[in-house]
Amino acid sequence: MKNLKISSKIAMLVALTLMFTINSWAAGFKTSGTKLLDANGNEFVMRGVNHPHAWYASQLNTAIPAIAATGANTVRVVMATGDRWNRTSGSEVRTIINKLKEYKMIAVLEVHDCTGYGEDSEAVDLSKAVDYWLSADIKKELMGEEAFVIINIANEPFGNGVSKTDYLNKHKTAITRLRDGGYKHALMVDGASWGQDWDNTMRDNLATMLNYDPDKNVIFSVHMYEVYGTEAKVKSYLQTAKNAGVHLVVGEFADSHGTNKPVAAEAILRLTVENGQGYLGWSWKGNSGAPGIEQLDIAANWNGSPLTSWGDLLVNNSNGLKAKAQTASVFDGVNPPVTPPESSSSGEGSSSSVDPGTDLPPAGGDLGGFDIWYTYVDAIGSQVDPDGTKPVVEEGGSMVAKASFSIMPEPEYVEGADLEYPYVGMAMDFAENGVATNITGATGISLTYKSAGAVRMSVAQSGMPGGQEWGYDLPVTANYTTLNLTWADLMQPSWVDSPTDLDLTKIQGVKWELKESAGGDGSIAISSFAIPGYGGTTALKSQIVQSINWRISGDQLQWNMPRSGGVKVEVFNYLGQKMFSHRGDYGAGMQSITMPATAIRPIVKISLD
Structure with missing residues (x-):
């Protein structure tokens, strides 16, 4: 032999020379x-x-x-x-x-x-x-x-x-x-x-x-x-x-x-x-x-x-x-990307195709009265379109929130190296400047969308480090598809070391980010959006909200203040452990502070009081 x-x-x-529903934290094959x-x-x-x-x-x-x-x-x-x-x-x-x-x-x-x-x-x-x-x-x-x-x-x-x-x-x-x-x-x-x-x-x-x-x-x-x-x-x-x-x-x-x-x-x-x-x-x-x-x-x-x-x-x-x-079964309720998408009506938490065979938004689309939409991007080469213009346009008789993305590759981890991680996305805020809103009574998120690339939809919660939010990986679909989610369908990223509960009394908004660690392109277009069960009022002002971009250069954390005010800075490692925090009053424009060296995949949360 x-x-x-x-x-x-x-x-x-x-x-030769998404969202995937899982019933327990860190659960896996057994x-x-x-x-x-x-x-x-x-x-x-x-x-x-x-x-x-x-x-x-x-x-x-x-x-x-x-x-x-x-x-x-x-x-x-x-x-x-x-x-x-x-x-x-x-x-x-x-x-x-x-x-x-x-x-x-x-x-x-x-x-x-x-x-x-x-x-x-x-x-x-x-x-x-x-x-x-x-x-x-x-x-x-x-x-x-x-x-x-x-x-x-x-x-x-x-x-x-x-x-x-x-x-x-x-x-x-x-x-x-x-x-x-x-x-x-x-x-x-x-x-x-x-x-x-x-x-x-x-x-x-x-x-x-x-x-x-x-x-x-x-x-x-x-x-x-x-x-x-x-x-x-x-x-x-x-x-x-x-x-x-x-x-x-x-x-x-x-x-x-x-x-x-x-x-x-x-x-x-x-x-x-x-x-x-x-x-x-x-x-x-x-x-x-x-x-x-x-x-x-x-x-x-x-x-x-x-x-x-x-x-x-x-x-x-x-x-x-x-x-x-x-x-x-971890993929239940998610249809793989096919063109045209197959019709499905598997119930709560699943997607169903709307108007298969066309990429035009369905008639009668409604963004639910939510009017604070904006895009954001890192300062290291990723791109977003539109950038600096409100991402809501008329398309096919409906108002559509849409953006296209190109994200830089994540850097290879080198212990002790000065690393900057890319990000790019589109967001909707309940109130100006990301002020937290109590949406108790809301049951989930409903939207009609089409997307390309690995786009994750997540709920921005005050005090929650960026990247750790509860979210859902959107199935790729070339045609507009309706998705009805309950809060139970959302989950934090599986790498989060200490999962926390979703607190509906502190919700700032919803965001859609491209998640391509090797770099790549993507897009999102939303023709209908609603928060079922939400009975509060929302700021309805046609205003572009500027995000607070940040970067790490050497031992300096730098960010751009859209206005003067009190700032809270928190830095977490990729396991969700807080490494550094700071409070102070700053004027509008570029600001910086000295901070300890970060660990792999630093997550920075900068909030205006």
Whole structure:
């Protein structure tokens, strides 16, 4: 059984040289016996594909929509630590997660640099994968994503001939380090011997390995290639894992592994479905190297058209993706972006298409009497249109609040560095100058909108640090769509360390911000807006409200005062911990104060008394 995988996938590698409702804070995937439960406590079975992002990063925006069109509910994404291939950065990880969320698919993230360690001289030790997951920029993007991300510690981290003791001990150390490092995600481990586990090292130690984890939250993954050329071999392995009471997935498989290396793919599809076990086909596109290895491509082109014969089996078989993949319940009530959007009327907290097939605002639109609309932007290069003009125009017979955005990429985190983070958005205030308003009795937000890019709608609350507000990630829609939300549909960002309640007595307004950590463009257009149940009065003055922009330069926090008055300055780190506060009276114009160095992703709240 020498080099079961090196002649195939390693040869390929050498040749390549919203709002999502979740019912508990920091909830994530959790194994329960043979089942995997999502953050809402509902069973989830992975049915999806592998995507080789590390070697084809430029194809992400083409591949992900095409993969979603197959019905897949999960994408296992190839990434790299930098030891063997170009490192997948924190900003890339954020882009991957956001793109998969946009298309309602769960991310299984893995690093490939350890593949075949002990037999492949270029592979690195499993500890290098753990170092990557614990690095600051990666951890920053993954914390709080437990409901949408599963961490596959390392792809096939051992070749043939590695002792069972080494395999077990190194996985025990890896799991312990990740848990000690604060990770609460479900962890996935690959089988021994290039993942095929032909010597049953993993299979015979499933209970032992599960007990390595104090959270008992480990998913086991076997890669089924030519070792599993018969239904009997497939059935034996899957049934043994099921009898052991653990959750197993077939993390990679195809219908062959190159010339004259058949795989019992139809049996894998059927038996995993019968057992409630997941499967992830290898791989979307890009396979090359060993004879016949290109046959592992699921699609002939990155846009998914046409499917290969292997892809047709994976997608269209009676046990394939289209027939058996079910979307995770954390995405309930959110339609993926399609043009034209599909009609939906799933009830409270869900979107329903209005006038599909046209991007004109529906007749009779009403901005609810709210008249204080404005845009805001950072001072480091992001752009907003309109800028300095009230963003309300007449369009198609309706008054529409609209803005387009272009945001700069977030800087790579460097400890101790002077960092400035981009922001851009459009907002509506209840009263002039953002004075807090008591909207007790209001039940939520109703709006008709269309959007592009990752736009988050949030409720601005007095005293709440910027970035931590209760909000909702708007589904992308090219046509005007009506969304009716209750307050229960909103949530704070999952990275907030100490969540707080939404206080309806201190609401300043509502804002729409572009959230693209890797940089990019977006837009929002609102033809109808209401706060159901709000019976108070709103300032109805045609006035452009200027926001207070700020920047950090060295040890100076600088901001622009729209008028003279008392100012309260608060600075928080990305975990929501207050680092610095200041009060003082200032005149109109640019002002600055000296402050301690900020931590990663500083959040500044400047309010006028």
